[in-house]
Amino acid sequence: xxxxxxIKKKVNHKHILHARQQHKDLSYFTQGSLQDEVTxxxxxxxxxRKYASDNKFLNWVKLVFKTENFLSFYKYLRNPVAxxxxxxxxxxPQLRRVFHADDSVFKxxxxxxxxxxxxxxxxxxxxxxxxxxxxxxxxxxxxxxxxIENKRYREIVPISKIVSVxxxxxxxxxxxxxxxxxLEDRIIHGFSYIDKDQYIFFDRDYNQIVxxxxxxxxxPADWVSSENxxxxxxxxxxxxxxxxxxxxxxxxxxxxxxxxxxxxxAIPVTVELDSKESNPSxxxxxxxxxxxxxxxxxxxxxxxxxxxxxxxxxxxxxxxVVKVKVPKDQTTNKMDMDVVQNxxxxxxxxxxxxxxxxxxxxxxxxxxxxSMIGDVAEQNExxxxxxxxxxxxxxxEDRLRWLSEExxxxxxxxxxxxxxxxxxxxxxxxxxxxxxxxxxETVDDxxxxxxxxxxxxxxxxxxxxxxxxxxxxxxxxxxxxxILYDIIPYVSDKDFSTAMSKDVDPIVxxxxxxxxxxxxxxxxxxxxxxxxxEGLGDTPESVKMVTIKNLLKNIIQNEKSVSNA
Numbered sequence: 001x002x003x004x005x006x007i008k009k010k011v012n013h014k015h016i017l018h019a020r021q022q023h024k025d026l027s028y029f030t031q032g033s034l035q036d037e038v039t040x041x042x043x044x045x046x047x048x049r050k051y052a053s054d055n056k057f058l059n060w061v062k063l064v065f066k067t068e069n070f071l072s073f074y075k076y077l078r079n080p081v082a083x084x085x086x087x088x089x090x091x092x093p094q095l096r097r098v099f100h101a102d103d104s105v106f107k108x109x110x111x112x113x114x115x116x117x118x119x120x121x122x123x124x125x126x127x128x129x130x131x132x133x134x135x136x137x138x139x140x141x142x143x144x145x146x147x148i149e150n151k152r153y154r155e156i157v158p159i160s161k162i163v164s165v166x167x168x169x170x171x172x173x174x175x176x177x178x179x180x181x182x183l184e185d186r187i188i189h190g191f192s193y194i195d196k197d198q199y200i201f202f203d204r205d206y207n208q209i210v211x212x213x214x215x216x217x218x219x220p221a222d223w224v225s226s227e228n229x230x231x232x233x234x235x236x237x238x239x240x241x242x243x244x245x246x247x248x249x250x251x252x253x254x255x256x257x258x259x260x261x262x263x264x265x266a267i268p269v270t271v272e273l274d275s276k277e278s279n280p281s282x283x284x285x286x287x288x289x290x291x292x293x294x295x296x297x298x299x300x301x302x303x304x305x306x307x308x309x310x311x312x313x314x315x316x317x318x319x320x321v322v323k324v325k326v327p328k329d330q331t332t333n334k335m336d337m338d339v340v341q342n343x344x345x346x347x348x349x350x351x352x353x354x355x356x357x358x359x360x361x362x363x364x365x366x367x368x369x370x371s372m373i374g375d376v377a378e379q380n381e382x383x384x385x386x387x388x389x390x391x392x393x394x395x396x397e398d399r400l401r402w403l404s405e406e407x408x409x410x411x412x413x414x415x416x417x418x419x420x421x422x423x424x425x426x427x428x429x430x431x432x433x434x435x436x437x438x439x440x441e442t443v444d445d446x447x448x449x450x451x452x453x454x455x456x457x458x459x460x461x462x463x464x465x466x467x468x469x470x471x472x473x474x475x476x477x478x479x480x481x482x483i484l485y486d487i488i489p490y491v492s493d494k495d496f497s498t499a500m501s502k503d504v505d506p507i508v509x510x511x512x513x514x515x516x517x518x519x520x521x522x523x524x525x526x527x528x529x530x531x532x533x534e535g536l537g538d539t540p541e542s543v544k545m546v547t548i549k550n551l552l553k554n555i556i557q558n559e560k561s562v563s564n565a
Contacts, residue, residue: 081252198214
């Protein structure tokens with residue numbers, strides 16, 4: 001099959017359409033959309049439709065509701081929908097912990113030069129794009145399409161642009177997608193075709209415009225997500241939100257119903273005794289002999305001819321005084337007090353229904369958060385035992401490890417192929433791993449562990465972890481704290497008290513009791529301690545620590561010698 005035939009045939013077109021629909025269904029609940037202007041005409045169009053729209057959720061609501069109830073529901077449904085707020089405000093920030101793992105690894109070697117981040121890759125920007133794509137556009141493809149002149153090396157192609165694709169479970173053999181070619185004098189819209197040997201651009205009439213070859217021996221395009229949603233095809237991928245779709249629907253449905261019931265608390269349904277208005281405003285006064293639309297009225301109508309249009313006189317307005325003539329029973333000639341007592345009747349939503357609705361919404365929200373980010377028990381819940389706490393941490397780490405594996409896989413593939421196309425694959429090596437240790441524990445949890453730690457070694461480890469957790473957005477400070485915790489002789493008063501019951505070296509005692517002072521003297525002579533540590537290069541860590549401790553010891557001894565002299 002030639003490249004142009006591959007495009008025309010639309011290989012896997014049915015599965016591509018399913019992937020597009022899946023993306024659309026999920027996007028409605030995870031990203032939302034702009035709010036349409038709701039008008040009477042718009043509602044009438046919805047009510048009169050005899051066919052399904054492309055919004056499956058609203059189709060379902062319309063199916064289960066009577067038309068009047070559906071239109072009422074639609075008026076209270078606001079975009080972005082409630083689930084989009086849940087995803088972007090509660091779920092996404094928690095998943096961003098994947099960028100702060102303690103054991104992440106990023107190593108690149110290009111022509112024998114090793115570094116942690118290669119400038120050609122624009123890693124920070126690309127990592128953010130990958131993260132958002134995995135969450136919100138998981139059926140996309142990352143394409144390495146080298147444009148040396150404009151320094152564009154790769155792009156993320158959404159499923160909506162893919163025309164034809166031939167792929168295995170985890171590998172794309174060839175692909176074609178909608179694109180455009182920018183020339184000096186014009187822009188040509190057409191198709192990009194890529195396989196293991198070449199790039200070709202065709203215009204909309206399938207004429208070949210540009211062709212170039214590469215030596216990667218592999219198609220420079222990869223699925224963003226690795227796991228298939230279904231066994232029968234390799235196109236529709238699995239998202240972290242895939243199996244939560246029914247819960248999203250119920251959550252948005254019930255949140256909208258709750259919004260519909262809230263006005264009933266402030267403005268209840270009211271039943272009022274009917275009294276016929278004798279002089280409706282805006283109508284002709286009684287007794288006039290003029291016929292409607294007569295030339296007399298049209299030519300000489302005055303204000304006195306028509307009852308005036310007055311402001312609202314609703315009996316429900318604040319400060320209104322209601323006076324009711326007391327009728328008498330015709331048989332007993334006694335006052336009918338029921339009329340007085342029941343002049344108004346107010347109907348409120350039953351409290352039980354409101355309570356059920358609120359509790360059910362909370363339950364679904366908790367289930368959604370648990371399925372996306374693990375255990376979400378509130379801090380003020382009853383104290384849990386150690387096994388329950390550990391299980392909660394494990395569930396959170398499982399979600400983050402899954403995301404770490406997905407990010408590591410696609411970034412490793414894309415970074416290697418990009419550098420290989422730029423510098424030759426024989427000159428490049430790439431190692432990418434987003435890690436598994438994401439500082440799940442809170443600082444309070446770590447301090448509690450510190451208090452019950454069995455020995456000084458464990459306490460020192462926990463203190464380092466506290467610093468890494470607290471400074472996960474300030475890596476330089478975390479590095480500094482780790483070095484200082486390695487230098488200080490005793491990390492807790494308990495350890496120091498135990499040591500004092502025996503013999504403590506005077507230099508060690510001086511360093512322990514005036515630690516901040518001696519560190520400031522060291523840094524006055526040698527610069528910031530973390531920079532000094534890094535400046536020792538590839539020296540083993542143990543040798544670096546001995547070097548720093550010996551320098552501190554010399555500083556203390558020299559100052560003591562001067563003061564004694």
